[in-house]
Amino acid sequence: MTETEIEAAPQYDLSGVVIPLLKGVLYQENDAALWGTLLNLQARVRDYVAVLGLELVLDEAESYAFLRSRQAATDEDATRQLPRLIVRRPLSFPVSLLLALLRKKLAEFDAGGGDTRLVLSREDIAELIRVFLPQGSNEARLIDQIENHINRVVELGFLRKFKAAPGQSANYEVRRILKAFVDAQWLSEFDARLAEYQAQLAGGVEGGE
Template sequence: MTHSASPAARPSDAGESPPVADGPSPDRLSLALIPLFKGVVYQDAAPTVWQALLDLQARVRDYVGVLGLELLLDEAEGYAYLRQRTPNEGEDELPRLVPRRQLSYPVSLLLALLRRKLAEHDASGGDPRLVLAREQIVDLMRVFLPDTSNEAKLMDRMDTHINKVIDLGFLRKLRGQEGQFEVRRILKAFVDAQWLSELDQRLAEYQAHAAGEESA
């Protein structure tokens, strides 16, 4: 969206100030939109983009709504992302711009365990950031995975699962701190309170699944 000035709108030689354009500049709207289409926007990682999103929320929602998307923005937690909008009754469903991802058993298990750890961390108060060492993450998973005498192979597999969760945006490597990861708070949006309340049952299912793999 661009604004073109007519000759009459140019400042005169007498030094008149140019008129102020209505609405946000196209550049600022683009600054808010483009990172959203690429993934999650975090307040701490991109403060300029975050401020543009706050200022232009209504415009952003209108723009992405045309594409069948909706903006999810959590000011308290400091993140924003786009989600496919559920069509209203009688509406045709648009082609998906946000693909669904099928997660493997270990990755979905790891997300569940990280979400529970985040809930426990929040309940204890203190630092809002949850930072875990690689070994702590492995220990969370170990009881749910088939027993193995090959520790090196287990760690290689765990690194693969951890890297997948990083790619999904739910973990972040801490720069300059080898083997340290921050659990991103956006995980709360994808694993909600209702799902979390059923977590014990789900973890029992995961253990049964692990036992079945081991016996196989």
């Protein structure tokens, strides 16, 4: 690296690291210099955000980091808990279902020991969820609903959409941060809910958002 390149490299202080984390997930691939500063300052970052009632989740192996609200350790802590800075977003059942299906797909992919990135086409994702949605006579409406669910997962940051060539459907990378949000216990609980939902569908009960 030349002296000019060293001088041009961005420099970050503590606030320069915390502010991007408050805005959302930080990925090494998006800003290597910022990621390096986070690794160097992570102890100070943890202490700083703890004052705000937050904790740092950092996965060096998967190269991502984010902030989440700390869980109250005792009833006394719960009564004096600070207002949430990180807002919880309620999810519809189909979106929760899609997250669970993508998490299972990622686990199967990792078990195969192949590439490090799981990339699925829009059709692949649609087929994952299609069989669990109520079947109606309007196929176009069903496709639109699935498209909306996929877009919602993209907005949440669990899918990364690649730019598609004209006339071709989009491909999506399943972001590995999904593993931090959907653990084995969550999947187990969701499987129970899914079994109930499938029983409703089998009984002819109409589902929805």
